[in-house]
Amino acid sequence: MPKMKTKSSCKKRFSMTATGKVKGSQAGKQHGMIKRSNKFLRNARGTTLLSAPDAKIIKSFMPYAR
Template sequence: MPKMKSHSGAAKRFSKTGSGKWKRNKAFGSHILTKKSPKRKRNMRGTELVAVSDTRSLERLIPGCR
């Protein structure tokens, strides 16, 4: 049986931490920033952990990352 391929879009957007949790970037921070408050834009910086309920689907999209 051949190797499973990773979902390329998901592989670029998600990565695993050292403890095995999934990490993601926050959404809505790239354009149309004039109407967003400075606090909201500041909170969109950096990364956040993926919800535990979504980790199973991520493991299926990115099978090689363990």
């Protein structure tokens, strides 16, 4: 049986933690910062853990990242 392929877009945008959770960057930080509040920008720094339903989808695209 051939190897399963990993989605290139997922491998660039997400990574796995040691406990198997999916880590990704915060949403809403690509453009349009002028209209966003300073509180929003502060809270959206760095990375965050995805929710369980979203993580399940991403894990299906990354078969060898578990």
